[in-house]
Amino acid sequence: MVTAMPSQDELRQRAWDIASGVVDPEIPVLTIADLGVLRDVAINDGCVEVAITPTYSGCPAMNMITLEIELALEREGFPNSKVRTVLSPAWTTDWMSEDGRRKLREYGVAPPRAASSRRALFGIEQVACPQCGSEDTEVLSEFGSTACKALWRCKSCREPFDYFKCH
Amino acid sequence: MATASIQVSETPLVLYALRRADDALILGHRLSEWCGHAPMLEEDMALANMALDLLGQARELYGYAAKIEGKGNDEDKFAYLRDVRQYRNLLLLEQPNGDFARTTVRQFLYAAFADLYWRAMMKSSDAMLAAIAAKSEKESAYHLRHSSEWIIRLGDGTEESHRRAQGAIDDLWSFTGEMFEVDGSERALIDAGVAIDPASLHPHWLKTVSDVVGEATLVLPTSGWMQQGGRSGRHSEHLGHLLSELQSMQRTFPGVSW
Numbered sequence: 001m002v003t004a005m006p007s008q009d010e011l012r013q014r015a016w017d018i019a020s021g022v023v024d025p026e027i028p029v030l031t032i033a034d035l036g037v038l039r040d041v042a043i044n045d046g047c048v049e050v051a052i053t054p055t056y057s058g059c060p061a062m063n064m065i066t067l068e069i070e071l072a073l074e075r076e077g078f079p080n081s082k083v084r085t086v087l088s089p090a091w092t093t094d095w096m097s098e099d100g101r102r103k104l105r106e107y108g109v110a111p112p113r114a115a116s117s118r119r120a121l122f123g124i125e126q127v128a129c130p131q132c133g134s135e136d137t138e139v140l141s142e143f144g145s146t147a148c149k150a151l152w153r154c155k156s157c158r159e160p161f162d163y164f165k166c167h
Numbered sequence: 168m169a170t171a172s173i174q175v176s177e178t179p180l181v182l183y184a185l186r187r188a189d190d191a192l193i194l195g196h197r198l199s200e201w202c203g204h205a206p207m208l209e210e211d212m213a214l215a216n217m218a219l220d221l222l223g224q225a226r227e228l229y230g231y232a233a234k235i236e237g238k239g240n241d242e243d244k245f246a247y248l249r250d251v252r253q254y255r256n257l258l259l260l261e262q263p264n265g266d267f268a269r270t271t272v273r274q275f276l277y278a279a280f281a282d283l284y285w286r287a288m289m290k291s292s293d294a295m296l297a298a299i300a301a302k303s304e305k306e307s308a309y310h311l312r313h314s315s316e317w318i319i320r321l322g323d324g325t326e327e328s329h330r331r332a333q334g335a336i337d338d339l340w341s342f343t344g345e346m347f348e349v350d351g352s353e354r355a356l357i358d359a360g361v362a363i364d365p366a367s368l369h370p371h372w373l374k375t376v377s378d379v380v381g382e383a384t385l386v387l388p389t390s391g392w393m394q395q396g397g398r399s400g401r402h403s404e405h406l407g408h409l410l411s412e413l414q415s416m417q418r419t420f421p422g423v424s425w
Contacts, residue, residue: 054223057303058223059223143217
């Protein structure tokens, strides 16, 4: 029996599926594909090249994500992969998938509002509580436990919660 | 034992990137000195987060400077193995933290500039600088919003917070002129579309600063006399102390790594 060699496209798709399964070490319910951090997967001379983009310039999770991608690919038979960081176009919360937003909410983190903009950055934000859904919420701290989050509190159910900042 | 400092080939573009990288590193380091000491937990997180943004910006800029210089230097060598006279940051950013009001005023005066600067630099003809600008402008905008709110809270707060905020503005004002200065090497980059002319940002910066300071019931000094020297390596005495801490590991144990 002869097994057909997978085509370049099939290889690329397999590598994409593997890389896209890597999760954010800070928010483990989100994959890097949900986040929009995974930008591109290519096969060059038999080696996988993955492009990722940082959420914030100083995001310390990038080194970890790079390592996790290389390990995941290695485990699935793609040794010697390369991960490079691209800055342009700059990451925005608009790239977060609908599925990602739902998973965030279920995890207890209020997702960024869609179609964020400079105005959203400066305007008055209305953030719904991920626990009870109430929009009667207030900001406790503009900076949270990681660079991408702020700390809010729900005035209805009194629960504090993380909010994934618009960016 | 101490390690020798590196040599840097400061072509106009290398120098330009290094100046902005040094701005980000030095201000980021100053903010990191607050870690565990801020007046409240929320501000501890805010200052550390802003420090992290700045450190990220510095790393991108150092990495780019190393690439265009092409002499084997890298981000670590630029940060750890240059002497005080080789640093090119603005004098404003190396000024000691002082109290919370002083740190906030320093942050506000710079963020009001950085917000405009990075937004304008998104149009740079240099693709890498434009990409770094696109990331940095969102972060700077957030820093500006945060520090503006604190200026208003401090100025329009108690008698003591007002006095401290006004004192900081009076003391730091003479360091703001340097942000808008241009020397010969930068003029050529401006003409080539790589850099933007910071002088063109001054009216907008002054309006932002005046509006916030006015709302805070504070006043801007009227003196127009300005300090300079940071961009050419003539620093205040404070930077040497800062570097002795920042560089102590590499200077004591050359080449040490995690």
